[in-house]
Amino acid sequence: MLNRSRVPSGLRSVQLVPEQEDAATLQLGEDFSSEKAQPLTISEVAILLSRKRDMMRDLEGPRAEEFSSVFKKFLEYVERFDRYKGLESATNVRNLLQRYESLDPFEMACLANLCPADAEEAKTTIPSLKHKIDDSSLNQLLQDLASFTH
Template sequence: MSNTRRGRKPPQEEEDASKLKFGEDFQAEEFLFISEVALLLAKTPESQKNTSVYQKTAEYVNLFTKFHNEESVRELRKTLLRHKLEKYELVQLANLCCDDVEEAKSLIPSLCKRPDEEIRSILDDIGQLRKFQT
């Protein structure tokens, strides 16, 4: 007799973002920057903006978005993709916009496997894009 009862799925391996281990639901999915969500919400037809979910989501992204125009958001994704980051790391770096390497490594533990100089370069790229967004 198997360890699982009829209809039950076997226990899955525990998710752990610090080890870049996510559930199977996330394997084939792309993660969005908060700034990308803000751009999508801005394109929502007025007739669909009256829900509480829309209002709460818009309020959240407006509070935390760091990049405010489509060109800078597109350039940010393109720049971060060049660094060959895991998709989770890429999105967290874009959303958090850390100021220094230690902050980035403490908030995104999977970055600890990368050299500090590489992380510094990524943070500098993000900082430059924030500084010069139009």
């Protein structure tokens, strides 16, 4: 129980209501609203980080090799899990996903990053898909995504 006598008077009227986040219902919080951020695929992140690394090398020469350990580890991670190698494949994946207008950008990124084997697995791992897309269409989308993997 909250002891009001110890709470500063200016805060007594403030109600502390935790923001309810739930990916299953696409309640992702204010930081992930479509106006503030767009989810990226791992391949898109790999492309961005590679470009950043190349820019740093061009600008700083040999000193650019001194990337932070966090940057290096993150780049290694995304390169390791990059299923759609190269800008062309990543662009094709994004274009394919955007054809499915009922999908939320978060769902698109999840499908591209997780690469579920079939509609059942997709709807189990991404529960918000259950009532958005029929199994036949989802299976076709997953087959099309798989055609871009390397």
